[in-house]
Amino acid sequence: MLKTEPYVLNMGPQHPSTHGVFRMELLLDGETVVDMRPIMGYLHRGIEKLSEERSYTQCIPFTDRMDYLSSMTGNLSLCLAIEKLAGIEVSERAKYLRVIMAELQRIASHLFGVGTFIDDCGASGTPFLYMLREREKLIDLFEMASGARLTYSYIRPGGVMRDVPDEFWPAVRRFVAEMPRYIDEYEQLLTGNEILRARTIGVGILPREQAINASASGPVLRGSGVKWDLRKADPYCVYDRFDFDIPTGKQGDAFDRYFVRVQEMRQSVRILEQAIRDIPSGDPLPKVALFFHPPAGDAYGRSETPRGELGFYLVSDGSIAPYRFKIRSPSFINITALCDMVVGWRIADAVAITGSIDIVMGEVDR
Amino acid sequence: MSVGLNHFLVLSAVLFSIGMYGVLAKRNVVVILMCVEIMLNAVIIALVAFSRFVTPTLLTGQVFAIFVITIAAAEAAVGLALLISIYRNRENVDVEEIDLLKM
Amino acid sequence: MITDGAAFAFWVLAVGTCLAALSVVxxxxxxxxxxxxxLTFTGVAGIYIVLSADFLAGVQLLIYAGAISILIIFAVMLTRRPVMTGGFSRFSISAAIVAVTLVIALIWVTVGLTDWSISSESPIQPTTAPLANALFDRTNGWVLPFEVASIVLLAAMIGAIAIVKDK
Amino acid sequence: MDWRDFYIYHLGKVNESVRSWLSAHAAGWTAYVVPAILGAILLLVFLLPSQLMVVWIERRLIARFQIRRGPNRVGPWGLLQSIVDAIKLLSKEAIMPRYADKWPYLAAPVVGFIPAILVYAVIPFGPDLAFADLNIGLLYLVAIGSYSVISVFMAGWASSNKYALISAMRSVAVLVSYEIPNVLALVGVILLAGSLSLTDIVRAQSSGSFTWFITVQPLAFLIFFITASAEVNRTPVDLIEAEQEIVAGHHTEYSGMKFGLFYVAEYTSILAACAVMSTLFFGGWHGIPWLERYIPPWIWFIAKIYIFFAVFIWTRATLPRLRIDQLMAFAWKFLIPLSLLNILVTAVEVLLIDNTTLAPAVWMTLLAVVNYALAALLIVAWSRAFRMPRRRSADIPEVRRLGALPAETPSY
Structure with missing residues (x-):
């Protein structure tokens, strides 16, 4: 090629396609990415340290503000860790409600993730807004349950905040019945689209070994062909009672990651159908006091969020607040693999690949 | 005041000389190529002017002009390809620096 | 001869073109x-229109302003800023003398010495079809040069690719 | 002056009438100047409201595609939204980057705007309703269109912004590549009509043996549609101002009315592209035969422009964007060979037309069937052979060799 001199392009923190305040420092040769450095921290709020000053229950709103696109699963992860640490029992109905909320949240988050990804591939917002249409229904459901539309704090140590109201059930049944048709609609619009396939198939390959070595999780890992899902590998709540598959990709390109997300939505609908059918009656409210003193020790609780394994490592010294509050956030770990995926591709691909990882900066920076 | 053949010939001569001066005096190969194009344009003006004033019904001058434009396009393509090739090897497009044959 | 409007157009275009060309240098x-x-190329296209060569003016705009200048801009882009200056060589003064001598000589020879036989016929106005006939006339057309020119273009294209191509 | 010349059906006769009246009753030069000014005013009467309407239509239509409402606050159905936006743009601060190359930076919007308007000079809105019926109309159109590259390049280079520079590089590469199939697609129409004048081309589409050229030039139309959308920056080929990649491309650094000029120029050239498409392939000012008596030709023509504009909006709302190398490969490996084949086929057909004894209707039907079948066959066959580039642009080790970012980040 021509003898050219690579130049540095700062993409972000203000850029139309970096999700939130993410900054990519790109070394470009013409339009080809030679080197790339992700620069994070523009949204750092010190959640880990803040949590060490608060009681366990008071930490839950922080998880809402980490992955603000899937607050429910954030709450769930932390509650699982706290329950493990303090040995709190959860009622059956609460477990089912948690599963229902987590799967609804997974659909909502994947809708948003896929939508923004298609946007990053250059579509002018139409698929994105189609997906927001369904996400809106989900947010209505969450509002019925928790009263909030984005930051739910619904799942509490030992149960859930309150039982869902009666009007929740017909609404969620209707949603579950309709959703497969909508997913078909998205696939009609996107999966067979030749331009989208040209833009994504083979682009940003994260090989299987590299994905494992980068400790990636969630659709990024499964897109690379690794059949690893905490709901199967380390079942929490009542996931072992449901019949569902783990979709995986073939080669780990951007298209596989997109496709895995779409298939996961279908599987979530399957889980929801079973959970709504099987949910027992009972009292889902927590049986523990608002402030409690777990025994000294440590615990690691984790769950499969839409972005991967969100884990909380809690160390207790027996006091009311955690001594150490460590977050393993999937967006942050997945994004460390970004450089290897992006090098050698064009600027446009760098944007699409970043979109296919589906990061939420609130979780990356915490 | 009416405009005749002489006006166009003077214009052609002036443009040609400007281009010529550029070719002789500039150091950057890109600028020299630009000046060559100006010279070619001057020549075409003369051709078309002759065609217009001496043989208005034959169009031979315009046919020639088309050929000149064709050659100019070819010249620009090859010239710039050469320039890029030189730039790739020498990182320089200064005629006083790339007089390799003298060495 | 040429109407007054066209004379006005000529003066504007001629002065503008010369100034633009001078600035290029x-x-x-x-x-x-x-x-x-x-701008120079566009001005020259205007001159062609004054000379009632409308097809040629279109070609001038398309080839020179649309293609060749873009190629040159491309070359400007590919040779980066440090070498982007258009300085003068050490011959600039002698070149100026040569150029001034040339312009005087050219004008003297073409305008002063030669007596052109100016035809009083009016020019062919829509030139497109007559130009095509002149080019492709079976008896005294320019078909062979035309084909040769196309081969030259092809050769130039292949040559340019061959020169720039990665080895 | 005959009052019937001012009948709204034939707007073009107004000009002719004024011209003949002036040359008879006033000084000689007025016959040139006054009709020209009148024509310019007519053109602006179409263009300026169209600008505002088109922006509104696009926003409303895109909103429909995206299950939104679109602008609906200012005026009835939000009709005045564009005017309010224009006022906002006018009142914005004009910012210039400190290291901008001053005069190219300031000149670029104007350089982009002038050719966009100039294109309309040759477009026939009705039988006598072209500002200038040049006999090299199509050549003029293509030649003027190529100036938009220069504007984009000036803006991109002069604003000393890396995104703008990338956009400038892209514009040169894309527009130069797409100009070729664009012009080649036109050649088929020129061969059939036997003229470069747009008025003649429209007339040829109603003369005995031809109907609208879309019936015999489907391939050329498709190619022209794609290349035209590349030249006027519409998704999926709007790489010059790809928002997700290079922010706003060449006009990233422009604000206020300087940006507004780019915006207006863009919509003007989109409308021009629509006008050219309806002129060349869809019969220009001709309408549905039994309605032509009641609806003036210029309304037909403007209606066609708006329909094509809606098609542009449709593609924009539906499709993702191609990558730059895919776009180039598409032009060079797909569009150019197909347009060359189209010229070949059309030339043979034109030769056959002169020597056929069949009735025109039969002959045209035959040609239409053959051309549609051939177009479908060619597109299918070629797309089988043609694969979008999906590989990395280079191997990682080779790319890595070019260097790495410095260890420390420069500054926050």
Missing amino acids: LLRNIFHAALLLV
Whole structure:
């Protein structure tokens, strides 16, 4: 090629396609990415340290503000860790409600993730807004349950905040019945689209070994062909009672990651159908006091969020607040693999690949 | 005041000389190529002017002009390809620096 | 001869074109020079229209302003800023003398010495079809040169690719 | 002056009438100047409201595609939204980057705007309703269109912004590549009509043996549609101002009315592209035969422009964007060979037309069937052979060799 001199392009923190305040420092040769450095921290709020000053229950709103696109699963992860640490029992109905909320949240988050990804591939917002249409229904459901539309704090140590109201059930049944048709609609619009396939198939390959070595999780890992899902590998709540598959990709390109997300939505609908059918009656409210003193020790609780394994490592010294509050956030770990995926591709691909990882900066920076 | 053949010939001569001066005096190969194009344009003006004033019904001058434009396009393509090739090897497009044959 | 409106157009275009061409030569910033080159080409196209060569004016705009100047701008882009200056060589003074001598000589020979036999016939106005006939006439057309020109273009294209291509 | 010349059906006769009246009753030069000014005013009467309407239509239509409402606050159905936006743009601060190359930076919007308007000079809105019926109309159109590259390049280079520079590089590469199939697609129409004048081309589409050229030039139309959308920056080929990649491309650094000029120029050239498409392939000012008596030709023509504009909006709302190398490969490996084949086929057909004894209707039907079948066959066959580039642009080790970012980040 021509003898050219690579130049540095700062993409972000203000850029139309970096999700939130993410900054990519790109070394470009013409339009080809030679080197790339992700620069994070523009949204750092010190959640880990803040949590060490608060009681366990008071930490839950922080998880809402980490992955603000899937607050429910954030709450769930932390509650699982706290329950493990303090040995709190959860009622059956609460477990089912948690599963229902987590799967609804997974659909909502994947809708948003896929939508923004298609946007990053250059579509002018139409698929994105189609997906927001369904996400809106989900947010209505969450509002019925928790009263909030984005930051739910619904799942509490030992149960859930309150039982869902009666009007929740017909609404969620209707949603579950309709959703497969909508997913078909998205696939009609996107999966067979030749331009989208040209833009994504083979682009940003994260090989299987590299994905494992980068400790990636969630659709990024499964897109690379690794059949690893905490709901199967380390079942929490009542996931072992449901019949569902783990979709995986073939080669780990951007298209596989997109496709895995779409298939996961279908599987979530399957889980929801079973959970709504099987949910027992009972009292889902927590049986523990608002402030409690777990025994000294440590615990690691984790769950499969839409972005991967969100884990909380809690160390207790027996006091009311955690001594150490460590977050393993999937967006942050997945994004460390970004450089290897992006090098050698064009600027446009760098944007699409970043979109296919589906990061939420609130979780990356915490 | 009416405009005749002489006006166009003077214009052609002036443009040609400007281009010529550029070719002789500039150091950057890109600028020299630009000046060559100006010279070619001057020549075409003369051709078309002759065609217009001496043989208005034959169009031979315009046919020639088309050929000149064709050659100019070819010249620009090859010239710039050469320039890029030189730039790739020498990182320089200064005629006083790339007089390799003298060495 | 040529109507007054066209004479006015000629003077405007001629002065503008010469100034633009002069700036191409004199400016040190070759990006500006390339832009003024486009202006020069456009002015020359206007001159063709004054000379009632409308097809040629279109071709001039398309080939020179649309293609060649773009190629030159491309070259400006590919040769980066450090070498982008359009300085003068050490021959600049002698070149100026040569150029001035040339313009005087050319004008003297063409305008002063030669007596052109100016035809009083009016020019062919829509030139497109007559030009095609002149080019492709079976008896005294220019079919062979035309084909040769196309081969030259092809050769230039292949040559340019071959020169620039990665080895 | 005959009052019937001012009948709204034939707007073009107004000009002719004024011209003949002036040349008879006033000084000689007025016959040139006054009709020209009148024509310019007519053109602006179409263009300026169209600008505002088109922006509104696009926003409303895109909103429909995206299950939104679109602008609906200012005026009835939000009709005045564009005017309010224009006022906002006018009142914005004009910012210039400190290291901008001053005069190219300031000149670029104007350089982009002038050719966009100039294109309309040759477009026939009705039988006598072209500002200038040049006999090299199509050549003029293509030649003027190529000036938009220069504007984009000036803006991109002069604003000393890396995104703008990338956009400038892209514009040169894309527009130069797409100009070729664009012009080649036109050649088929020129061969059939036997003229470069747009008025003649429209007339040829109603003369005995031809109907609208879309019936015999489907391939050329498709190619022209794609290349035209590349030249006027519409998704999926709007790489010059790809928002997700290079922010706003060449006009990233422009604000206020300087940006507004780019915006207006863009919509003007989109409308021009629509006008050219309806002129060349869809019969220009001709309408549905039994309605032509009641609806003036210029309304037909403007209606066609708006329909094509809606098609542009449709593609924009539906499709993702191609990558730059895919776009180039598409032009060079797909569009150019197909347009060359189209010229070949059309030339043979034109030769056959002169020597056929069949009735025109039969002959045209035959040609239409053959051309549609051939177009479908060619597109299918070629797309089988043609694969979008999906590989990395280079191997990682080779790319890595070019260097790495410095260890420390420069500054926050």
